[in-house]
Each structure stands twice: as structure tokens, then as C-alpha cells.
Amino acid sequence: MDISTTPLRYELLAEVGEGSYGKVYKAREVGEKHRLLAVKKFNIRGDASETGIPVFMIREVALLRKMKYFNHPNIVQLLDASAVSVGRSLDLTLVLEYIDQDLSTYLSKVPASGLSQDCIKDVMLQLLRGLDFLHTNMVLHRDLKPENILISSHGEVKIADFGLSRIYTYNIALTPGVVTLWYRAPEVLLNSVYMSSVDMWSAGCIFAELFLLRPLFQAYTEVQQLQKIFEVIGLPSEEDWPKDSPVSYAVNWEPKASSTKLLPNLGPDENDLLAVSRSVSWTYYCSLNCTG
Template sequence: MAAPSTSENQWYTRGCYYCHYTLPVRYQQLSHIGQGSYGTVIRAFDEEIDQWVAIKKLTRPFQSDEIAQRAYRELKLTQYLTHPDAQLLQLYHVFTPEQELENFETLYFVFNFVPLNLNQFIKRLLPIAEDHINQIIYSILRGLKYMHSAGIIHRDLKPENIGIDAQSNVTILDFGLARTVDGSEKTVYVVTRWWRAPEIIINQSKYDEKVDVWSVGCIMAELILLRPLFPGTNQLTQLDAIFDVVGTPDIETLNEISNAVPLASNGGKIQKPQQDFNKLFGYKYDQTGENKISGVSPEGIDFLRSLLTFDPRRRPTVDEALKHPFLQRYRTAEDEPTKQRLIDIHQGAKHDVQEWKSIIWQMIQEFKPPSWINNKQDDNPMSSDDD
């Protein structure tokens, strides 16, 4: 039986928000968290470890070769990156209620539970202090350092995929689109549009881990403005929105990094200057002109400008970004975990559904929960007036 429970024969099925879950009896008190194109997520109380957890049920993981490969990749990368102190999602368990490979159709992941995400945090529309922005962005980059050191790109960083708890501990969530950096051409459609790096728009399948750095810049800007910075409605308007803020690069740069995709709805003919970042992101004061209510310092603006560098060749890596003076208040470089690069023999493999099933089934049988999951966590929901 492929299950993490010590009571391996004890299962139950229950509906929760239009979806049915077949779970070991250790998981109780189900409530809906969210759903996406490839899965649904619920909260449950794990009675064996006395903690709240998040359970993700993949939606038809073996519908096609491509979707089966995606399920494999999410399991492989999440398991490889699980770490108790790296600001990343932790994989506690993986299981299926099916008892034989021939009947294998359902796949569940069990993760550490995070009460809120940055999207919910931002939507409170309460000004966020610079120190708090500093702490959050440093934590995200610290997690990315661990991920990138393993040769893995997240590819879908956005506020909804950044968890945060009452103590402002940050967790990078959802590795469903993560991939290793292997030099091959990559999927064209990655990263939700508003946080998508320009090189993905104009070069599509040739990009590297710096796409995550751009997304961090978008998130930092959103923490300052309390709204998305680049709310494009399609590929072309997305690029126009970027040009409106960072300015239009010179034609030589565009030609060097473009693969002949139309560069903007205006055809690249209108040169747009960079907006004044000091005016856009700098300190805003109350009516007395004495008390800061939002914005960041010139040092923070310089840091944000570097993250939002249009040309990825000039944009900093995560390691370079972490050295910026803006982050030094919270940074302890020697306490930033790293990981050996992942060598995945199935990366880029062209298996059929049955082969992917067999590989994933074997991974479930061999899975061992991380040793630290029995440590009691403070997972009380964040109060509405926390900043």
C-alpha cells in the first residue's frame, strides 16, 4: 500500500468544495484552500504529527504524457528541495489510495501548511513598512538562492505563490512549473503574465534563472504600491506595460535578445523613457510631511531598479542581488543554505504515460518523510492588523 499512514488500511472518502478526496484517516477537519489548472488544495489536521498540513490532489495526473511528466517533475523537484530552513515548500508525504500499479490514477502531495499568501497580505491595502518589505524580499531571495544553487528555476513566482505566517516567515510555494536549468529550450508559457520577465515574451523558450529575479522585482514593487506593477492583458500589452515603467531599450539590445517576436503593440517605434523610480517608489508622507506612510529609501529604489533590469544579461543573479546594501540589515550570508545541483536522469525524457506512472509509483514506495516534521509549528492564522 502506497501510503504514509501507520494505519495503512484505514482510508475514507469525503467531499470538500466540489472535489472528493480519498485520504488516510490521520488527515481530518478538511477545508478548501484553492484550486488551479492541475490540482486542488485543502487544509487538513494531521493527527499523527499534531499539525495542520496542506494536501494537494493532482487533477488527472496521467491524462497525457506531458501532464504525467509535469506530475513527475513536481514530485521530484519538491522532494529534492525539501529543507527545514530554506523558505521553500516542504514535502511531508506523497501517497495514492490505489493499491496496485495497474490501478494507479490518483496522486496526493502533503505539504507544510502556510496560513496566508502575499496576495492576501497585499489585498489588505495597508501600507507596508520598508523594513518589512526588506525582510520579505530578503527571505524570498534566500529561498531562491537554495533553489538556484540546485540548478532549479521556479518559473511562477507571484504573490499568490509566496506564503507568509504571523511572524512574517516566508515560504515559496507551488513547484508545479519548476524546472532544472539544463540549457535546453523551455516551455513557452510560464510565469503568470503580470510577473513574467520580458525575455520570456520576446525570446519565449530561451531564458535562465534570472526570470525569477525579475518576478521578485515585480513582487517588491507590488508590496510598495499595493497593486500589480505590470497588469498587461496579453503578450503585447504586457510588454508595453513594462516599457511604460522601465523605458524602451535601444534597438540593439532588443535585437540581441529577441527572436523576432513583435516587440510591442506600437512596433517598437515609440521610445519611452524610464519613469522616475524615486517618484513612483520613493517615500510618501502624511499631510504633515513628517511621517513616512509608504515607499522605500533611495537605496531600496536602486535595488528595485536592478531587479527590474530589462536586459537579463545585465540583471543580477540571486547571489548578486543578495549582496546589495539594501538587504544587509537582515542578511546573514553564512546562514544561507545551498544544495548540490540536481542530476535528474529523467529530465527531458520522452516517456509515455505508463512509463511515467511506473516511475512515480516507485518514488511513492521509496518515499521517506523528512525527520523534522514532528517539530511543532506555530501555524495560527495571521491577524488582520499585522503589518
């Protein structure tokens, strides 16, 4: 499964993250370059010959390999991948370019005065360029959030973590439980049809977070998340409600109070851009579901 002519040799320096399936390490390449690397090690327990590699891991490797040859500056680059049998288990290792921190860590260090508008523009421009590249190649990321966006000490922004990503084709059966709750688009919350607009919604939430220094919509259930969204964008009409959603339209969805002034420090241009990014999802699925 190696993707390079000669597998990369490296030494692990420190563990920097841990998930359900494995760990992420900071490493250094052995040889002339001595460049820093990010190494993701997945351990697939049980009889790998029977269970195989989990689908989300195969997708991540396949998509990263596909995008590697384009070498887009705003997509994290896969440098090597290998799978090795260890007894009845299977160790899958991905070696990626190393970036200092994710956007969540970056924002946690921002002073209370906030980011400059020039900095916000630069981050968003790079994020949207990466997203445009993915969507042009029919790739839905489906889990855009600050933890999956890397930003270097030099201000380079790269989209990472493609475990939930899919190649989009027409009439594909898409999983409803995608995207971390706070960045999840209304059509996903309503278990309706969706496509690349779900990534645009997430990007809009991240855009707002760059100003607020906190997530725009913070809830702990899907119902609460919808209510918080409707407080900002208003309750759509019954005619605009997606016809294929198992969640029924009801007047009690109407928010008791409006929170449309969550971003009072935004100028008219920034507010217009935010409004476009958060409405594009709703506009898309209304076009599919509305009779008028």
C-alpha cells in the same frame, strides 16, 4: 510513491483552493502531533496506464522531494506523496506543511498606510534567500508571484508551487509560456532565451508590489505587458534587442509617456535595488545577444 516510511494519516478540515487539476485542503495530522497540513489532491482522469501522470506533476513532486532533505526555511516542505489508482483514473496526493496564507491574501489585509520598510525588508530577505537556494541548486521556479509565496502569521516566508519549475542545464529547451503575465520578464515576453534571471525579474515586481499594494505591471496581453514595462525602464536600443526573438524591434514600441515615478515613496537605496532586480534580466540576455 510514498516518500515517508509511514504514510501520514490526516483528516481533511476544509477546502481552501481549487485549480484545473484538483483541490487544496487544510487538514490535521492524526496522531500525537496534531499539526496542521496542506493537502493537494490531483485527479488524473482517463486511463492513467496510457496517459500517465502529467509532466508538471512529476516535476513538482521530484523537485520537492529533492529539496526536502535540505529543509530550507524559505521553501515549503513536502511531507508525503502518494499515487492511488481509482478505476481508470489516478489520484495523486501531496501533503505539505501548512502555512496560514499566501502573500496576495496578506497584502489584501494591509492598511492603506502600507507596510513598514522593516516588514518589506524582512519579506524580501526571506524571499531572496529561498530564491538563492533554488538557483544554487540549478532550479528555476518560473512562476514567482504573490499567490505562490506563503507567509505565516509569524512572518515566515516560503516559496511554493513548483508545477512550472525546471532543473536548469546548459542548452536546455525552455518553454516560452511561463510565469504569470504580470510578473513575466521581458525575455520571456519576447520569446528569447532565459535562465534564473526570470525569477529575479519576478522578485523585483513583487518588491515593488510590497510598496504599491498592487501589481507594478498590469496588462492583459503580452504586447500590453511589454509596453507597460518599457514605460518604466525605457525602450532598449535596437542593438540591445535580442537577436533570437521572433518579435521585431520597432520604434513604435517607444512609450508615449514615462511612468518612472511609480514609486515616489522609495528612498534612493530602495530605488537602486528595484532598478537592479528589474534590469538583471535585460542585462543577461543582452550579453547573450548583443554583437557589441
